[in-house]
Every structure is written in structure tokens, then in C-alpha cells.
Amino acid sequence: MKSLIAQSHSLSDPDVQIDVINNHNDKVKSLDKFEKKLDEIGLLPLKPTGIEIFQINVGYMCNMTCKHCHVDAGPDRKEIMTKETLQYCLDALTDSDIQTVDLTGGAPEMNPYFRWFVDEVSKLGKHIIVRSNLTILDTRKFEDLPQFMADRGVEITCSLPFYSKRRTDMQRGEGTYDKSMKVLKILNEIGYGKEETGLQLNLVYNPVGAFLPPDQESLREDYKERLWNDHGIVFNDLFTITNLPISRYLHFLVMSDNLEEYMEKLITSFNPSAAMGVMCRNTISIGWDGSLYDCDFNQMLKIKTNHGAPNHIKNWDLKKLNSREIVVNQHCFGCTAGAGSSCGGAVT
Amino acid sequence: MTMEKTYYNPADLKKFGNVGEFQKELADKFFDYYGTVFADSALSSREKSLIALAVAHAVQCPYCIDAYTEESLEKGYSEEQMMEAVHVATAIRGGASLVHGVQMMNKVDKLSM
Ligand code: SF4
Ligand code: SF4
Numbered sequence: 001m002k003s004l005i006a007q008s009h010s011l012s013d014p015d016v017q018i019d020v021i022n023n024h025n026d027k028v029k030s031l032d033k034f035e036k037k038l039d040e041i042g043l044l045p046l047k048p049t050g051i052e053i054f055q056i057n058v059g060y061m062c063n064m065t066c067k068h069c070h071v072d073a074g075p076d077r078k079e080i081m082t083k084e085t086l087q088y089c090l091d092a093l094t095d096s097d098i099q100t101v102d103l104t105g106g107a108p109e110m111n112p113y114f115r116w117f118v119d120e121v122s123k124l125g126k127h128i129i130v131r132s133n134l135t136i137l138d139t140r141k142f143e144d145l146p147q148f149m150a151d152r153g154v155e156i157t158c159s160l161p162f163y164s165k166r167r168t169d170m171q172r173g174e175g176t177y178d179k180s181m182k183v184l185k186i187l188n189e190i191g192y193g194k195e196e197t198g199l200q201l202n203l204v205y206n207p208v209g210a211f212l213p214p215d216q217e218s219l220r221e222d223y224k225e226r227l228w229n230d231h232g233i234v235f236n237d238l239f240t241i242t243n244l245p246i247s248r249y250l251h252f253l254v255m256s257d258n259l260e261e262y263m264e265k266l267i268t269s270f271n272p273s274a275a276m277g278v279m280c281r282n283t284i285s286i287g288w289d290g291s292l293y294d295c296d297f298n299q300m301l302k303i304k305t306n307h308g309a310p311n312h313i314k315n316w317d318l319k320k321l322n323s324r325e326i327v328v329n330q331h332c333f334g335c336t337a338g339a340g341s342s343c344g345g346a347v348t
Numbered sequence: 349m350t351m352e353k354t355y356y357n358p359a360d361l362k363k364f365g366n367v368g369e370f371q372k373e374l375a376d377k378f379f380d381y382y383g384t385v386f387a388d389s390a391l392s393s394r395e396k397s398l399i400a401l402a403v404a405h406a407v408q409c410p411y412c413i414d415a416y417t418e419e420s421l422e423k424g425y426s427e428e429q430m431m432e433a434v435h436v437a438t439a440i441r442g443g444a445s446l447v448h449g450v451q452m453m454n455k456v457d458k459l460s461m
Contacts, residue, residue: 164426207421214424218394222424 001065001173003074004248011251012072014301020254021245021330027260031267034332041272045307045325046280051318053283055102055343056081056089057296058111060288063136066159066172068206068249070300073106083113085290085313090120092316102283102343104131104296109142122152129155131343133172134180137187146183150190155200157239157343158184161208163226171208184233193235202237204345210258212269212338213240216346239345242266244297244334266333274340277347280326286313294326296343297334303327361411394423398433406437 004012011017023029038044059080062073093101101121108114108130121128130149136142149156158180162168165177184193184201191197203223207213220238227233243249245262253259280294284305290313293299304311309324340347352360368375386396397419404412420430 162426164428166427209421211418211421214422215394219424 001067001074003065003072003076004251005072006074006076009251011247011254014303017246017250018301018329020250020259021263024254024259024263028263031263031330032270034328034330034336037267037270037333037336038275038328041275043275046278046328048322048324048326049281050322051096051098051282051284053100053102053279053343054089054093054098054286055104055283055296056086056286057104057288057299058086058106058108058114058117060106061110062106062133063110063139064107064133064172064176066133066248067252068171068208068243070244070247070249070297071106072247072300077106079288080111081113081288081290083116085288086113086117088290088313088316089286090117090124092313092318093121093124093126095316096318098126098318100127100129102129102131104343107133107136109136109145115148118149118152118154122154127155128152129157132156132158134158134160134183135172135176137183138179146187146190146192150192150199153199155202156187156192157202157204159206160184160203160223161206163223163230167208181231181233184227184235185231188232188234193233195236200237201235202239203235204239204241206241206243210253210256210262212265213242213341213346216240216339237345239343240339240341241343241345242334242337242341244331246297246331247300263330263333266337269337270333271336271338271340271348273348274336274338277340277342278332278335279342279344279347280335283343284321290314292321294324297331298327301329301331303329356410358411358414361415364411397423398425398429401430402433402437405434406441 011020021028035044038046057071060071060073060077061075061080062071062077063075065074103118105111109132111117118128118130137145159172160168160180161171168177168180169175187193187201190199192199193201205213205219205223213219216238219240223238224235227235245253245259245266250259253262280298283295285293285296285299287293287299291299292305292309292311292313293303294305305321305324306327307325309320310317335341365375365379386393386400397416400412401416401420404416417430
């Protein structure tokens with residue numbers, strides 16, 4: 001499977017995506033706007049509570065091409081953060097008391113400077129989270145990475161959209177489930193997921209289709225039971241993440257004629273307390289070329305930080321960024337539906 | 349408003365609440381009751397959604413099947429669990445017919461020499 005951009009698909013264009021989620025048909029056009037909902041609860045303009053998480057998207061290249069990918073990542077994507085830009089990130093981090101550095105992609109491990117960068121960040125004493133797709137760790141080139149990350153106390157947060165093979169492979173491609181189980185066992189062997197080691201291993205659930213995630217707590221128990229009984233695998237936490245209607249997931253919604261109902265569902269499930277806790281309020285997202293965004297979703301829609309805040313890592317200014325206005329649009333309803341959704345799972 | 353050309357239309361499910369337009373008091377009582385039935389109680393709302401999925405198949409209501417399929421997915425049930433629930437409904441329905449075979453046998457006995 002190719003990325004939408006490699007297919008020259010119209011939905012690879014962020015402007016087209018924004019138009020579709022606002023104006024797909026008369027019904028979608030008539031739905032409440034996100035800004036209006038925020039205004040009703042006194043949250044407009046949406047302001048940060050203070051940046052605590054520095055999330056770097058180190059490149060859109062990935063060994064996989066999952067059907068729902070909001071990055072439109074894949075082996076054909078060549079956008080990779082350079083060492084120079086990574087250095088700007090280090091400079092910004094050195095100057096701030098932000099404690100958590102979250103590395104995402106694509107497959108972040110595929111950035112050629114990944115090891116160097118993890119080393120440098122850990123020298124700064126920051127907590128590092130790597131968002132791994134697991135299968136990349138089952139390749140020759142990267143098979144030593146689990147130990148490398150363990151030695152540096154890196155937290156691994158990895159995708160496993162369901163505890164069953166059928167649904168996992170449906171979203172992420174044939175064979176993904178078996179490879180994921182293999183890598184999870186390796187991670188367990190070196191101490192990941194075990195309380196006593198402090199090596200944090202978290203799984204990410206996301207719906208394989210046009211529906212909302214289950215309750216995080218009860219699903220965590222199901223995952224724990226199933227993975228332990230079926231494979232002898234342990235992990236620390238499970239995060240449920242809602243699919244936002246952008247990129248390849250938007251493509252799926254349109255092609256399967258689910259967009260209207262999905263948007264309606266997100267909007268009718270708007271939860272004011274989830275809106276209070278949206279992740280853009282405590283996160284800044286850095287793109288592969290150094291551009292700054294309110295979150296990884298805005299990054300994919302090419303909506304940069306705005307309203308007088310710097311929009312490139314070269315011009316890093318924590319004070320200005322902490323007082324910026326977050327740029328929102330209809331995709332944001334994915335963060336505020338039901339229990340809410342963020343890179344750390346439910347927010348309520 | 350023109351009549352639909354088919355008896356069932358998926359969009360009608362969203363109009364369920366409109367039944368109150370013709371008789372508000374009873375509709376209000378029903379929806380209030382319905383909400384209470386599905387709340388977490390001695391059984392969790394999660395368990396109730398799977399029971400509802402099975403019953404939906406037993407009563408063959410397409411609206412309920414749509415609604416509780418989605419609900420079951422959102423409660424974290426797997427495809428296998430959902431299909432097993434449908435088999436429970438099927439087994440009870442099939443069993444309900446078959447157990448009447450005993451009545452038939454009794455009648456045969458009575459009528460036979
Ligand atoms: S969802 Fe993750 S693993 Fe899948 S293609 Fe996108 S970046 Fe790669
Ligand atoms: S999509 Fe991004 S900007 Fe919108 S609410 Fe979610 S985190 Fe915030």
C-alpha cells in the first residue's frame with residue numbers, strides 16, 4: 001500500500017481535508033463548529049496550561065502503512081528531521097524545564113540520528129517516550145534497540161489496536177499481530193512492562209473502524225488478561241485513543257460512507273471536561289522541518305502555531321508559546337468526544 | 349413528507365425519540381425506563397450491551413442490531429464474543445422450537461394405539 005501523497009490523492013492535501021470535515025455535505029455543514037462549543041463553555045480562545053511535553057515528529061518514514069494513519073506515513077515518505085534541526089530541539093530543551101520528550105513519527109527509530117539524539121536528551125536528564133510500532137524492532141537493523149532504550153530508561157509506548165489478531169492485522173497489515181507479540185516478549189525479557197524494573201511499557205488501543213474507544217480501565221483489564229493468558233505478556237498501562245478525522249482515517253471514513261455519522265457522533269459526544277484536558281494545552285509539537293504546531297494532528301494539517309507565537313524551533317520562546325492561542329478546527333472534536341483522547345489516552 | 353419505499357431505513361433510528369410527538373407521556377416513561385435499564389447496576393452497562401445484542405437478533409430488529417453492534421464494539425467486545433452472543437440467541441430460539449418436539453411426541457403417544 002502507498003501513502004495518499006504517493007498516490008497523488010486529493011485527500012493528501014490538508015486544505016482538502018479541512019474542507020471535507022467542514023463541508024462534505026449539507027448535514028456535515030450544518031453541524032456545530034468546534035469553536036462554538038468551546039465558546040459555550042468559556043474556553044475560547046483555547047490557551048495552553050503550560051508546555052510539559054515536547055513532542056518531536058522526527059520523520060514521516062515508516063516501515064508500515066496502516067489504514068488509519070493520521071500521518072499518512074509509509075516507506076515512501078522521505079521527510080526526515082536533520083541533525084541540525086534535532087540540535088535546535090536540544091538547544092530549546094537545554095534552556096527549559098520541560099521534563100518530557102516524546103518521540104514520534106512515522107517510525108521514529110528510522111531517523112538516522114535517533115540513537116545520537118536519545119543519548120543527548122538523556123544526558124539532559126529528561127524523560128524520553130518513544131512511540132514505537134513494535135514491528136520495526138523485529139528487523140535486523142533495529143533489533144538491538146530494545147536494549148539500547150532500556151539502558152537509557154526510555155519509556156516505550158506502542159500500538160496494539162486490539163488484543164486479537166484479526167482486528168490488529170485488519171488495520172496494520174497481515175502478520176503485524178504475530179510480530180508485535182514476538183517483540184513484546186523480547187521487551188518483557190529485558191524487563192519492560194515489569195513493575196520492579198521501572199521500565200515502562202504502554203500499549204495504545206485505537207478503534208479499528210468508525211466507532212469510539214471503550215472505557216480505558218475496563219479495556220486495560222481485558223488486554224492484561226488476554227495477553228497474559230494467550231502469550232504470557234505483561235505491560236504497564238493501556239491508552240485508548242480516538243481516531244481523528246484526518247488523513248488516511250478520513251479517507252476511510254469518506255470511502256466507507258461513514259464520515260457524516262462519525263462527525264455527528266464526535267460532536268454529540270462533546271465532553272466539556274475532556275475539552276479542559278486536551279493535550280495541546282500542555283504539549284508542543286515539532287515537525288520534521290522544525291516547524292511548531294499545537295499538536296501532531298495540526299502538524300499533519302499544516303496548521304502552524306499562530307497568533308504571534310513563534311512557529312519554528314529556531315525561534316523557540318517558551319514564554320510566548322505558553323501564552324499562545326491554540327488553533328482549532330472540526331478535527332478537534334476527536335479529542336473531546338466521550339472520555340476524551342490524547343497521546344496519553346483518555347483525559348477524564 | 350413522502351413515505352419510504354422500504355419498511356426499514358437506517359436513518360429512522362435517530363428519529364426514535366420522535367414517537368413522543370404522538371404520545372409524550374408514555375414515550376417519556378419508556379425512554380426514562382430504557383435509560384435506567386442500561387445503566388451500570390447489578391449488571392454493568394457493558395454486560396447489558398452484549399445481552400441487548402443477543403436479544404436484538406432474537407427479535408430480529410435491524411435498528412437494534414445496528415445500534416448494539418456499534419455499542420458492543422465501543423464496549424470493547426471482540427468479534428468472537430459478539431458472534432457467540434448471537435449463537436446464544438440462536439440456540440435458545442432453536443431449542444425453543446425443538447423442545448416442543450416433546451409435546452408432539454406426547455400427542456403422538458396419545459393418538460397412537
Ligand atoms: S500508524 Fe504508526 S506504524 Fe502505522 S503507518 Fe502510521 S506511523 Fe507507521
Ligand atoms: S486536535 Fe490538536 S489542537 Fe485540536 S483539540 Fe486536539 S490536541 Fe488540541
